[in-house]
Amino acid sequence: MSDAAPPARTAAVIPAAGRGVRLGPGAPKALRMLGGTPMLVHAVRAMSASRAVSLVVVVAPPDDVAGVRALLDEYPAPERTDVLVVPGGATRQESVRRGLDALPDSVTTVLVHDAARPLVPVDTVDAVVEAVRDGGAPAVVPAVPLADTVKEVEPAGDGTPEPVLGTPERARLRAVQTPQGFDRATLVRAHREITGEVTDDAGMVERLGVPVVAVPGHEEAFKVTRPLDLVLAEAVLARRRVNDGF
Ligand code: C5P
Numbered sequence: 730m731s732d733a734a735p736p737a738r739t740a741a742v743i744p745a746a747g748r749g750v751r752l753g754p755g756a757p758k759a760l761r762m763l764g765g766t767p768m769l770v771h772a773v774r775a776m777s778a779s780r781a782v783s784l785v786v787v788v789a790p791p792d793d794v795a796g797v798r799a800l801l802d803e804y805p806a807p808e809r810t811d812v813l814v815v816p817g818g819a820t821r822q823e824s825v826r827r828g829l830d831a832l833p834d835s836v837t838t839v840l841v842h843d844a845a846r847p848l849v850p851v852d853t854v855d856a857v858v859e860a861v862r863d864g865g866a867p868a869v870v871p872a873v874p875l876a877d878t879v880k881e882v883e884p885a886g887d888g889t890p891e892p893v894l895g896t897p898e899r900a901r902l903r904a905v906q907t908p909q910g911f912d913r914a915t916l917v918r919a920h921r922e923i924t925g926e927v928t929d930d931a932g933m934v935e936r937l938g939v940p941v942v943a944v945p946g947h948e949e950a951f952k953v954t955r956p957l958d959l960v961l962a963e964a965v966l967a968r969r970r971v972n973d974g975f
């Protein structure tokens with residue numbers, strides 16, 4: 730018997746318990762088909778494509794755990810990857826927390842990935858995992874420079890002109906994608922200590938005062954939110970099929 734520490738394990742949590750998140754008419758967003766395969770399945774595949782990821786935890790609507798389990802069983806992940814389905818909570822944060830609660834003790838690195846970013850390339854997933862494991866920072870986000878100039882405004886929300894308050898220097902701005910990668914203990918602490926609305930998990934870690942770093946993201950890791958994004962996603966899949974020689 731060796732008393733060496735168990736190998737570092739990386740797990741990915743995919744919060745997909747949102748209700749009524751729809752992208753135009755049709756199925757809930759995570760179940761929309763892309764290239765004949767549900768978006769959620771693409772997201773699970775994107776995580777399990779990384780040899781570093783040995784477990785994927787899908788957080789499902791509490792009343793549809795069996796349905797999501799059945800769907801994922803139809804599209805099995807590679808044999809080296811376990812896929813768990815657990816019930817989510819009332820908010821995204823609560824759902825991620827439930828995903829974290831389901832992780833075995835052996836997991837030391839956690840990725841949190843949007844189901845709505847089905848096409849993130851494996852190289853981006855690997856780069857995030859490596860950056861966390863290298864120990865440079867306990868939280869790592871993939872990020873891309875912005876093409877648009879960004880203005881801060883006083884939101885009106887009703888279509889009336891909005892006063893512009895300022896223009897942050899574009900070269901210093903990044904659009905942040907997922908998977909975001911974390912030292913497990915740091916992310917668990919953030920979820921225990923930080924309350925209030927945050928739009929990403931790294932934001933919670935920032936509020937702890939813990940360093941977060943950005944690594945290069947990828948244009949194919951875009952979030953599918955508008956109907957036009959579905960067209961783009963189909964085009965990316967078609968290009969991959971051509972490049973893969975199918
Ligand atoms: O609703 P929103 O766009 O903020 O949801 C972001 C992600 O969080 C979606 O993948 C959604 O399924 C997930 N979510 C969740 N549990 C909730 C609410 C949202 O897992 N209670």
